[in-house]
Amino acid sequence: MPELPEVELVRRSLEKEVEGAAIEAVAFSDFVKKGHATSRKTIVKQELDAFSRNVEGATISKVGRRGKYLYFIMEKTGGIFHMISHLGMSGAFFVTDSIDGITDSNYRKHWQVAFRLQDGRTLSYCDIRRFGEMLTIGRMADFPPFSRMAVEYTHPDSLPDFIDRVRAPANRKKAIKAVIMDSTVIPGVGNIYASEALFASGILPTRKAGNVSVKRLMALHKAIAEVFDLSIESGGSTISDYRGVSGEKGSMQDRFHIYQKKSCSSCGGPVKTKTIATRNTFYCTKCQR
Numbered sequence: 001m002p003e004l005p006e007v008e009l010v011r012r013s014l015e016k017e018v019e020g021a022a023i024e025a026v027a028f029s030d031f032v033k034k035g036h037a038t039s040r041k042t043i044v045k046q047e048l049d050a051f052s053r054n055v056e057g058a059t060i061s062k063v064g065r066r067g068k069y070l071y072f073i074m075e076k077t078g079g080i081f082h083m084i085s086h087l088g089m090s091g092a093f094f095v096t097d098s099i100d101g102i103t104d105s106n107y108r109k110h111w112q113v114a115f116r117l118q119d120g121r122t123l124s125y126c127d128i129r130r131f132g133e134m135l136t137i138g139r140m141a142d143f144p145p146f147s148r149m150a151v152e153y154t155h156p157d158s159l160p161d162f163i164d165r166v167r168a169p170a171n172r173k174k175a176i177k178a179v180i181m182d183s184t185v186i187p188g189v190g191n192i193y194a195s196e197a198l199f200a201s202g203i204l205p206t207r208k209a210g211n212v213s214v215k216r217l218m219a220l221h222k223a224i225a226e227v228f229d230l231s232i233e234s235g236g237s238t239i240s241d242y243r244g245v246s247g248e249k250g251s252m253q254d255r256f257h258i259y260q261k262k263s264c265s266s267c268g269g270p271v272k273t274k275t276i277a278t279r280n281t282f283y284c285t286k287c288q289r
C-alpha cells in the first residue's frame, strides 16, 4: 500500500505533467460502470454523471497532497472545486498518449478512470485491486478525513501537535504503533514506516502510548520525518504495487532496517513479528523498549 512518501512522489510527477492541463472528457472502465450499476460506487464515490459533469471542461491548476490523499484544485468558469484521489492498495496514475501507451500490461488492463486532456494526452488512473477512491468536492473542509487530519509532518506545529495528540486520554492505553498510524495524530504513517520509525527511535511498538516519555516522542517524530524524507529521496519503496507516474520503481525497500527483515540490522538478533492495528509489525526486543 502506498504510504506518504509514495503519494508525495506521485504528486510531484503529476505536478510536472498535468498542472495547467485542461480535461476534455472522462471515461470509466467496465469495472467502474458495473459497480455503479449495482450501487457499489466502485472507485468513484459519487454518481458518475455528476463526476463527469464537474471535471469535463475543468483545468487542473494545482496538484496537492494531504496525508495519503492527493487533491487536484480544479478551475472552471464559475469557480474552483477539488478532485480528491486515494490510491488505495494498488492505485497508480499514468500520463501517456492513450491508455494503450501504458507499458505495464497489468496496469493497462486495470485502467479505471481515464481523463482525455485537451493537449491530446491521457491521464489514466489504474487500480488492480480497486480499493482506490476518487470524488469531487466543493471546499477541502467539506471532506471529513481532511477536517480531522493533523497537520503535515513538515509543518512547524507538527511536533507539539503530535505530542499532544499521542498523549490524549483516548490514546494512552493503545499501542504506540496503532496511535502513530492514526491520521488525526500524524498523517501518512502506514505499516512500513511505522515499523521503521519505531525501530529508529528505539521504541517498542507494543508499548502503551501513555508510557512513552515526551523526550522519546520527540525522537519518534524526528524518526518519522527522517524516514519519510529518506524514502522520498530514494524514490519510495516498491513493495506490493506502488509505481511512479512513468512506471518507475523506488529503492527505499533496500534501505529498510527492520521491516520484513529476519535479523536486526543493529544487534543481529532475531526480528520479532506481531499483528498490531491489524498489520504485521517487525521489531527487535533488544534494541527497542
Ligand SMILES: [Zn+2]
Pocket (backbone or CB within 6 Å): 264, 265, 266, 267, 268, 269, 284, 285, 286, 287, 288
Ligand atoms: Zn536489535
